Amino acid sequence: MMNLGLNISELKRIEEISEQNIMLCYQCGRCSGSCPSASAMDLLPNQAIRYLQMGNVRRVIDSKTIWICASCFMCTVRCPRGIDLARVFEAVRLLKLRENIDHVHLNKIKEDERKILPPIALISAQRKLSA
Amino acid sequence: MSEKILYYPGCTLKSDAKEFDETSKKLFKYLGYDIKELDRWNCCGTVYSLASDNVMFHVASFRNLIRAKEEGADKILCMCSMCYNTLKRVDLLVKRDKEKMDKINDLMYEEETKYDGGVEVIHGLHLLKEFGFDKLGQMVKKKIGKKVAPYYGCMLLRPEEVALDDPENPHILSDLIKAIGGEPVEFPFMNECCGSYQVVNEKEFVIERAHKILKSAIDRGAEILITSCPLCHYNLKNFQDFIKENYPDFTGIEVKYFTELICEALSI
Numbered sequence: 312m313m314n315l316g317l318n319i320s321e322l323k324r325i326e327e328i329s330e331q332n333i334m335l336c337y338q339c340g341r342c343s344g345s346c347p348s349a350s351a352m353d354l355l356p357n358q359a360i361r362y363l364q365m366g367n368v369r370r371v372i373d374s375k376t377i378w379i380c381a382s383c384f385m386c387t388v389r390c391p392r393g394i395d396l397a398r399v400f401e402a403v404r405l406l407k408l409r410e411n412i413d414h415v416h417l418n419k420i421k422e423d424e425r426k427i428l429p430p431i432a433l434i435s436a437q438r439k440l441s442a
Numbered sequence: 443m444s445e446k447i448l449y450y451p452g453c454t455l456k457s458d459a460k461e462f463d464e465t466s467k468k469l470f471k472y473l474g475y476d477i478k479e480l481d482r483w484n485c486c487g488t489v490y491s492l493a494s495d496n497v498m499f500h501v502a503s504f505r506n507l508i509r510a511k512e513e514g515a516d517k518i519l520c521m522c523s524m525c526y527n528t529l530k531r532v533d534l535l536v537k538r539d540k541e542k543m544d545k546i547n548d549l550m551y552e553e554e555t556k557y558d559g560g561v562e563v564i565h566g567l568h569l570l571k572e573f574g575f576d577k578l579g580q581m582v583k584k585k586i587g588k589k590v591a592p593y594y595g596c597m598l599l600r601p602e603e604v605a606l607d608d609p610e611n612p613h614i615l616s617d618l619i620k621a622i623g624g625e626p627v628e629f630p631f632m633n634e635c636c637g638s639y640q641v642v643n644e645k646e647f648v649i650e651r652a653h654k655i656l657k658s659a660i661d662r663g664a665e666i667l668i669t670s671c672p673l674c675h676y677n678l679k680n681f682q683d684f685i686k687e688n689y690p691d692f693t694g695i696e697v698k699y700f701t702e703l704i705c706e707a708l709s710i
Contacts (some may be wrong), residue, residue, distance in 0.1 A: 385635070390548050415643045428676075
């Protein structure tokens with residue numbers, strides 16, 4: 312049988328960490344229409360939520376979307392179902408980061424580039440994107 | 443009996459955003475506030491952790507709340523949008539969730555003081571509004587006389603629990619610009635994300651974001667853009683050279699902290 316990557320226990324974990332009920336989403340797409348980063352995403356926010364509803368967590372964990380989301384909370388304040396999508400994506404990122412897998416590590420950024428960045432950028436990136 | 447307010451500058455105001463630190467202190471002193479810096483403050487953590495099952499990420503902010511309590515403060519004053527958002531959300535979380543407050547206090551058992559929720563986190567714009575924009579306007583010596591784009595970004599407005607104005611239609615910066623004799627130029631991207639910390643790893647993405655935001659303001663005639671976030675300031679100011687490489691027609695725009703513009707108007 313084809314492996315659809317369905318993983319209900321990971322989905323439960325995401326709902327626990329984020330304290331959000333993903334099943335509330337009725338796919339209106341307002342999140343994707345509001346997201347300022349949507350053009351750089353491989354899955355639109357509502358598509359990512361749909362994959363999660365279907366239990367295909369792997370597709371979302373391996374997406375670029377969760378790493379491009381910078382938690383600006385535009386979708387969060389606009390979701391008519393009250394889902395805090397920023398929390399959902401943070402939980403998906405954490406599934407990976409908690410396995411000690413970095414998305415970004417400051418040591419891998421060129422020194423001359425790192426030196427000119429303000430502390431506010433370095434600290435927030437480190438906290439959001441590294442294990 | 444006036445309330446005790448302590449100033450929390452945060453890391454970037456002491457390094458890359460010194461002009462924001464200096465003009466903030468100068469401004470509030472001139473307006474008659476006696477605001478001292480919080481003793482032994484540390485980094486707020488810059489971003490509020492959205493995980494429900496790990497309080498470790500809240501410790502940095504929480505420690506600042508303990509420091510404020512130790513000094514008997516009623517309020518902590520932030521100027522940086524990200525510090526404001528992070529400190530405020532941690533404070534609201536522990537005020538709402540007593541169990542988490544106890545847990546973090548327990549984790550920090552080496553601290554002599556326990557935080558009990560007695561401090562309020564405010565932003566410089568709260569204080570200015572309380573002071574009164576009309577009163578501020580009467581003190582203006584040199585009207586700005588330019589078209590100024592108010593840029594809010596995310597952290598002053600979202601999520602709703604920390605919003606210092608309407609998250610969809612904010613006008614506090616426009617009111618301020620009018621008060622100091624400038625002409626506010628509102629634009630559709632004024633409350634959209636600048637790309638934030640993606641500047642560390644996704645430079646092209648931030649160039650696109652910054653271009654979209656700045657071009658929208660410039661097309662509406664803005665001559666200056668003001669902000670209260672050092673990360674927005676960095677992305678929107680320092681990335682203009684990169685934008686020009688990608689978009690040769692891009693003309694550029696001055697980017698300033700809102701306190702710089704007020705100090706200019708007050709001639710201080």
